[in-house]
Amino acid sequence: MPTQHILFGKPFTLYTLPRRFQFLLFFLLLTTTLIFFFADSAADVPAVAAVTEHLPDSLAHPKIPSLPAAINPFAPSAHKPPPIQANSSTGDATWFSDWRWRNPFSSSVTLDENRAVLPPLKRRPYIYTFYEPTPASKKSKAVKAAEERVIFQWRRAWWAQGFKPVVLGRAEAINNPLYKKVQMLKLEDAIEVELARWLAWGNMGSGILSNWLVFPMAGRDNDLLKFLRKGNYPQLTRYKDLKNGIFCGEKKAINEAIGTAISKPEDLKKTSSLADEVFNELFQVDTVSDGIAFYDTDRIRQDYKSIASNLFSAEPVKAAKGYRELGQLINAHLQTTWQSVFHKGVAVVKPLPKHMTVLVEESLQIAGNLTECPINPLPTACPPNQPNCKKCISSQPLLITTPPTFRNKTGLFNIGSVPHPFTTTALTHERDVLDPKFVRRLGIDGRDSWIKALTQDLLGQGVGASARTVRFKEAVAGEYGEWHSLWLTAEKSYHEDLDWIFGFDIPLNSTTSRGKSETPVPGPERRPLPSKMEGPVLTESELSLDRGRLKKVRETVGSRSRHQILIRDAVEAWNLGDTEAWRFARAFGARRKMERRKWEEAEKGFAGAEGQGRGWGRWIDKVVRRGD
Structure with a gap:
């Protein structure tokens, strides 16, 4: 009676090859083994050498294919090149961003002779400004273009200092859930625009809110600019000498401050800005602001009278000229500030x-x-934050x-x-x-x-x-x-x-x-x-x-x-x-x-952007979506 085999508790039957196939497999295995072991020594036998010397090299010394390293279990291990990062090439230049950028030779990190290892890109904190065409710019394309040229200068100056400048508008303010409550207050124009820019800022999130006439006017090592560049603002802060020129804070604190302000409509109607002393309880007020220049209306009227006479004129041609002169003045101050840093x-x-x-x-x-x-339209004038500048x-x-x-x-x-x-x-x-x-x-x-x-x-x-x-x-x-x-x-x-x-x-x-x-x-x-x-x-x-x-x-x-x-x-x-x-x-x-x-x-579709935006800019309202 045949034996019944059991595997894992279940019966199974063994099947064997016919005897003639068993002999054939054994013969093939034996022949292959003899070829591998005795192929090298066969060349030393005179009779074999006499035959092989008349054969083509491809037959006398056949090349036995080797297994690819990827599937060969006996191949030595090797490092793989790091994956190619997104946006890591332009033209012939290629790079890999990594903390090991100080390695003397990039190829030891990238395993690629042509790819350079660069330090990781520094995070740029967001700095926002709010822009709505003024009554003069709504009537004149020249005035609007001149305003946007100054906004372009604002964007470029803050970018050079390591920030990511973004221009906001009414569309961002409307997206803030508090916008309807503000509209129900029926505020005057000045404070309404002020709250609109705060609503736009609160809609975007943590960062810095700046007037577009606020410029970084100091070297990179200025203490205030270094603080702002860190991007961490634990308290809602304003700066005493800059009035409502610049604020910084986290999103939660921004919207809480808006909520507190609109809960006091009587105080709002008496002011034109949240920087008024009535709202001091909302902020930490800092007195150090020497690294930033604010070309506000009072400063322009007081220190730059020839520009003010054009800038605040009711005639669009003069107003446009005033903005162009102001832009030249700001540009000159930025360059002379750079020269003072590298004296x-x-x-x-x-x-x-x-x-x-x-x-x-x-x-x-x-x-x-x-x-x-x-x-420089006013060669003897100094920036607002440097009254004793070197001319x-x-x-x-x-x-x-x-x-x-x-x-x-x-x-x-x-x-x-x-x-x-x-x-x-x-x-x-x-x-x-x-x-x-x-x-x-x-x-x-x-x-x-x-x-x-x-x-x-x-x-x-x-x-x-x-x-x-x-x-x-x-x-x-x-x-x-x-x-x-x-x-x-x-x-x-x-x-x-x-x-x-x-x-x-x-x-x-x-x-x-x-x-x-x-x-x-x-x-x-x-x-x-x-x-x-x-x-x-x-x-x-x-x-x-x-x-x-x-x-x-x-x-x-x-x-x-x-x-x-x-x-x-x-x-x-x-x-x-x-x-x-x-x-x-x-x-x-x-x-x-x-x-x-x-x-x-x-x-590119927003005010002050380079190219089309620099000259004629946005004015189709778009919503900015924050992204890193």
């Missing part, structure tokens, strides 16, 4: 100076524009120097043009064409020559490229270095976004324009020349030769030709430090531009 002048860094003059020509133009006196005198411009190394000094602003190592090698060795053999013949001393020269004063001799790239990255993107220097890539013929980096209009010329030639403002005769040129001075013929060579180099660095790519890769592999510095500076500038453009895209 030691501008250093245009020029390592390897013999043939690097052509690389710093644009940097010298930018330095000249930053240090000149701006157009800009065209005959005594800030010092411009061209040191061969980077010098980290308080009160000194550095501008640098970071060249690709191909550019450095071609210019310093006066060659139009490079090849891998020439690059290798340069030897160890010829490697990373640019970053060695740049950091000579900081680190001295005998320090490797790793330490030098770390110091360079801190100068470009560190908490201090980012706002005390500007690093451009030498291969670009022009650079955008300079006004947004500094927060004010920089006069344009043929070099610093956005790709088109414009008349310098003011004229070249007023633009200061470098005060102290260090290093050799080239003749015009030598400069012309270097300019032609730089043009060819720019074409090579951006070329898609396979031959040029191989040469470029060889130069990069031989100059790892210079290559890392160039990629880091390029990626940092590209990300900064992308961040602003994405924000502008989201804000």
Whole structure:
């Protein structure tokens, strides 16, 4: 009787292959084993060697395929590259935002030779303003355009200081649940508009509420601006000297303050602002406000009388002129404030100076524009928060120097043009064409020559490229270095976004324009020349030769030709430090531009936006949705 097999309490039947198939499988297994164990030793047998030497190599030495590493259990383990982040590339520049950005070489983090590791983007606190067309702007397009131009300046100045400015309108106020209660009070125009902007702010959430004539007028290290930049406002706060110019607080406290105010309609009808002393119980009142300038009506009438006569005129033409003059005044005050912060002048860094003059020509133009006196309708007038400011005198411009190394000094602003190592090698060795053999013949001393020269004063001799790239990255993107220097890539013929980096209009010329030639403002005769040129001075013929060579180099660095790519890769592999510095500076500038453009895209339909919004702006009410 056959045996009944049981598995897990249930009967089952074993099935076996026929005996002839068992013999066949055994034979195949034995043959395969013998081939693996004796294939290498077969070549030592004379008879086998005599046969195999007449066979094709593919038959005499067959290649046994190996398992892919992904499914081979015996393959060594390997790290995978980090996932590609959203919005981490533009053009040829690619980056990865990570706290390990100080690592000397990005490829050790990204496992990608072309992707630079940048510090994570800093969180920008929201700062809101409220805008409704004034009676004059409703009647005149010129007045409305002039108002929105000032709002554009407000947005740019606060963006440059590390904030995210947003312009609100009546639509946001209507979305606040308290709006109907306010309307039932039937308040006068001034206090009604004041409550409308508070309702719009309360609808958006925590942050800062600012009048669009309030500007940050101090350096980045100002205590008030540093506090506001943190984005944490535990108490609803106003500032005594700024009246109703600026407030900060959390959403719950904002709406509670609105509720308290509308519960006292008699007090509301006697005031025009929640900054009135009647409502002091709603706020913590701070007396420190030296970093912010408020161009309110009283200040304009008192200190800027010639502007006030136009600005408050009933004639639209004069009112529009008044706003334009006010915008020029504010822009001039922003630039002279910047000049007072960097009172030691501008250093245009020029390592390897013999043939690097052509690389710093644009940097010298930018330095000249930053240090000149701006157009100012009232040259002797000071910002509201700086009654004893230092006036800009065209005959005594800030010092411009061209040191061969980077010098980290308080009160000194550095501008640098970071060249690709191909550019450095071609210019310093006066060659139009490079090849891998020439690059290798340069030897160890010829490697990373640019970053060695740049950091000579900081680190001295005998320090490797790793330490030098770390110091360079801190100068470009560190908490201090980012706002005390500007690093451009030498291969670009022009650079955008300079006004947004500094927060004010920089006069344009043929070099610093956005790709088109414009008349310098003011004229070249007023633009200061470098005060102290260090290093050799080239003749015009030598400069012309270097300019032609730089043009060819720019074409090579951006070329898609396979031959040029191989040469470029060889130069990069031989100059790892210079290559890392160039990629880091390029990626940092590209990300900064992308961040602003994405924000502008989201804000393009609202008042004061760049492009259409700057000139003619919103006025189709839209609701802003807050998003990080």
